[in-house]
Amino acid sequence: MMAANNAEREFLAGSKIGGTNPPFFIAGPCVIESAGLLQTVAKEVRRVADAHQVTILFKSSFDKANRSSIDSFRGPGIREGLQMLKEAAAVHNLPTLTDIHSPEEAEIAAEYVDMLQIPAFLCRQTDLVVAAARTGKWTNIKKGQFVAPEDALQIADKFRKSGSDKVTLCERGYTFGYNNLVVDMRAFEIMRSAGLHVVFDATHSTQLPGGGKTSGGDRRMAFPLMRAAVAVGLDGIFAEIHPNPPEAKSDATNQLYLKDFENFVQTALKIDRLVKADV
Template sequence: MILIAGPCVIETEGTLFKIAEVVKKVQEKFPELKVIFKASFDKANRSSIRSYRGPGLDKGLRMLAKVKENFDLPVLTDIHESYQAEPAGSVVDYIQIPAFLCRQTDLLIAAAKTGKPVNVKKGQFMAPWDMKNVFEKLKESGAKEIFLTERGTIFGYNNLVVDFRSIPIMKSFGVPVIFDATHSVQRPGGLGSASDGDREFVPYLARAAIAVGADGLFFETHPEPEKALSDGPNMLPLKDFPLLVEELVRLYKFVRRNSDGKG
């Protein structure tokens, strides 16, 4: 089971390290998991021009390097422009393509050329079968390891819904499929100048994703989601993260044991 977890955006070094410490403890408790720490150095798609975006490329990568050094965790970050791929790839272990940018060919090619594994979020506007073209762009550009992530589909204005059929459909391409349990409960732009969310549904959707065969889960988590500088309404409280993971690991093992690993 793959577990990608961390804050939405890098805030302070203290907050970053506090979250990394908990993620590391989860890794130590469940060594059978493939645990990856996630944090963004820039959130280029915030609702408002006045919203906090992050420390930026250079400072953000230095902070992520400290997470690797201090906690011995593989690190994932997202890129928004092609020029960011090379410097990010020199520091992090995984490159992520945001959902809004999943069709951007030059960005996908740049990510593939880093030689790092690439995780692509399925666009909120994309049918799951159309993600095969995204997969093929990466594969033909030299990507050796590819993940696809389900994170909800546009359902009217300021709302998302999850079609769990997308997990087995994307798995049929021969790639691991991750379920983003926190962005899937987001209400994009729901607060006018920021996104809203329904974090109370995160555990329910995470369980459902494991039940239909997801290969891993993605969580954004924060010590105080109400004070988080980005995506607070849909983030999982850090204190709840370890117990939820423990429950989901048990469920994952049960599902795989009773389906011969086919999901």
């Protein structure tokens, strides 16, 4: 039996989160590679959002600050990158999300995007959590690969006690020995039962972290993991998408093909409707 739904509340652009509302989606390329890439992906994201009447935040990172190797591509930087993201989203009328890594970045990014995201490795950095809350923006906090779901509740508590309750917690797998992750489906039940809004990161959960100069991964697992997570019960779904993932400058092994994104969304919505109809 699925955990009792979180209370329904206003989310972005008149949409709602919680209750029996369908999940929102966060989708886009891992890192900002070019303005052209952003336009290509944003166009398809808008089409899918309209076709299925669902809220999708367009995401991309201006800086991948935790790359395995110092030689890896990181992105265009904060001001240039966020301006590119803002312009692409504006053309296609999409809300936006990006990662932040410091309190200073939280303030700057809040000028450009609708929702902030705290990366998993930084989820326990109190100053960063507090700064994100103080912007007044919705914030998606990735649950670290080293954090139990019960302990993630304390992270959300930090955010709330800093003046905002616009927070979602994101499951993205737990460290399972060296260079491997496993998704504990109990985490969704535990965090949602505590009244929190929960997101599932379907693509980073398929990573095989470390193991050389770049992390590996297996994008084939994104669909089955997503189906299982939606069946347990959630409020949002995160997936990185790219027209040609093997050529992507970051997360080449776990991003989804852009052509598969609509099927991904459609499948998730079908399962969500079935599960929430029984609540």
